[in-house]
Amino acid sequence: xxxxxxVWAGLWRKPAETVLIWLAVTVSFALFGLMVGxxxxxxxxxxxxxxDRLYVDARFANVSPTGILMPFxxxxxxxxxxxxxxxxxxxLVRGYYRNPSLRATVFAVDDxxxxxxxxxxLTPTQWKQLAATPTGVFITRSRAAAFGLKVGDRLPxxxxxxxxxxxxxxxxxxxxxxxxDMPGHELLIVGxxxxxxxxxxxxxQGYAWEFRVAVRxxxxxxxxxxxxxxxxxxxxxxxxxxxxxxxxxxxxNSVAIASKTWPVAGAGIFLIxxxxxxxxxxxxxxxxPEFAVLKTMGYRHSTLAALVLAEVALPCVTGAAxxxxxxxxxxxxxxxYLPTDLAALPQPTLSSAIFGLSLACALGVALLGTIVPLRxxxxxxxIDALAGH
Numbered sequence: 001x002x003x004x005x006x007v008w009a010g011l012w013r014k015p016a017e018t019v020l021i022w023l024a025v026t027v028s029f030a031l032f033g034l035m036v037g038x039x040x041x042x043x044x045x046x047x048x049x050x051x052d053r054l055y056v057d058a059r060f061a062n063v064s065p066t067g068i069l070m071p072f073x074x075x076x077x078x079x080x081x082x083x084x085x086x087x088x089x090x091x092l093v094r095g096y097y098r099n100p101s102l103r104a105t106v107f108a109v110d111d112x113x114x115x116x117x118x119x120x121x122l123t124p125t126q127w128k129q130l131a132a133t134p135t136g137v138f139i140t141r142s143r144a145a146a147f148g149l150k151v152g153d154r155l156p157x158x159x160x161x162x163x164x165x166x167x168x169x170x171x172x173x174x175x176x177x178x179x180x181d182m183p184g185h186e187l188l189i190v191g192x193x194x195x196x197x198x199x200x201x202x203x204x205q206g207y208a209w210e211f212r213v214a215v216r217x218x219x220x221x222x223x224x225x226x227x228x229x230x231x232x233x234x235x236x237x238x239x240x241x242x243x244x245x246x247x248x249x250x251x252x253n254s255v256a257i258a259s260k261t262w263p264v265a266g267a268g269i270f271l272i273x274x275x276x277x278x279x280x281x282x283x284x285x286x287x288x289p290e291f292a293v294l295k296t297m298g299y300r301h302s303t304l305a306a307l308v309l310a311e312v313a314l315p316c317v318t319g320a321a322x323x324x325x326x327x328x329x330x331x332x333x334x335x336x337y338l339p340t341d342l343a344a345l346p347q348p349t350l351s352s353a354i355f356g357l358s359l360a361c362a363l364g365v366a367l368l369g370t371i372v373p374l375r376x377x378x379x380x381x382x383i384d385a386l387a388g389h
Contacts, residue, residue: 025319028268033327037348039261049248051218056211069207088113095159108196121179134195136176277369313366320362
């Protein structure tokens with residue numbers, strides 16, 4: 001600590017430059033944390049997906065009266081395919097809550113979904129409650145927090161005209177309970193398929209948005225997927241079936257930003273490296289006589305090197321810590337404050353490991369940034385420096 005005044009005086013030789021570097025480090029590490037956290041989220045989504053769960057969708061968009069949906073009757077045909085253990089029906093109700101920026105989707109499911117999608121965070125009692133309450137929904141903890149809802153509250157979902165058979169533009173759901181967050185589905189809302197189907201226009205009743213299938217052996221997922229599509233190839237609605245894990249991988253790869261998380265994070269770190277390295281190199285050159293005086297007073301080269309390193313590490317490490325704190329605050333920002341494209345992205349995962357990686361990168365930037373000025377100090381001639389040469 002006795003050397004801290006020297007470090008502090010070196011930092012504030014040019015206050016404006018120091019503040020700008022600090023701000024740049026903070027913003028860059030906020031971006032770094034968000035990008036690395038988003039990459040971790042995508043990895044977690046893929047890791048939590050399964051091969052023994054299949055999605056069955058309509059192969060052609062214009063087969064059914066509703067354009068993309070499949071008749072409920074296909075469920076029995078899918079269930080007879082060897083290797084299939086359960087088939088659930090799903091219909092989506094998409095709209096918004098209160099204002100268009102608060103978008104939400106209700107996953108209306110049937111009773112078979114309890115076996116076809118057992119990962120849903122509902123207990124057997126809650127499944128019975130959902131079956132007994134047509135307008136009831138269960139929402140995850142994150143969705144409840146985002147919408148400010150609690151058990152017993154109403155959830156009016158505004159949808160486009162023509163979604164309901166009675167002409168209404170609002171679906172009046174009731175929150176039956178709040179469930180734990182489901183990995184990859186933190187904003188999930190589960191509703192009653194029977195109620196949703198009966199409320200649709202007559203021509204659209206009896207159609208599923210998607211079938212979810214559980215299979216006994218995940219190693220045979222691709223084989224069973226092919227069997228399902230082959231069994232329904234001559235039906236009124238040919239299908240395309242894909243395992244959950246493959247769908248998740250394809251979905252992540254189709255998102256443009258998913259492949260750019262590391263390049264963007266690396267670009268931010270490289271920018272900070274150039275900025276800090278140039279700043280400290282210029283500072284050391286301008287203070288050559290001061291370092292020469294310190295050498296004449298008995299300061300060893302290792303001590304001077306530590307002072308220079310501390311002068312770079314202090315803004316890097318503190319800026320990284322503040323930037324990561326800012327990134328964490330941004331991840332908790334309500335989605336209606338974000339642009340639509342950003343609100344659609346999954347929430348970045350800012351774990352302790354990411355904090356550790358960021359601080360390690362900050363120290364690495366400090367070390368690399370001092371290479372050139374330390375070489376200058378090593379070859380410093382005290383006589384020439386004091387003479388002004």
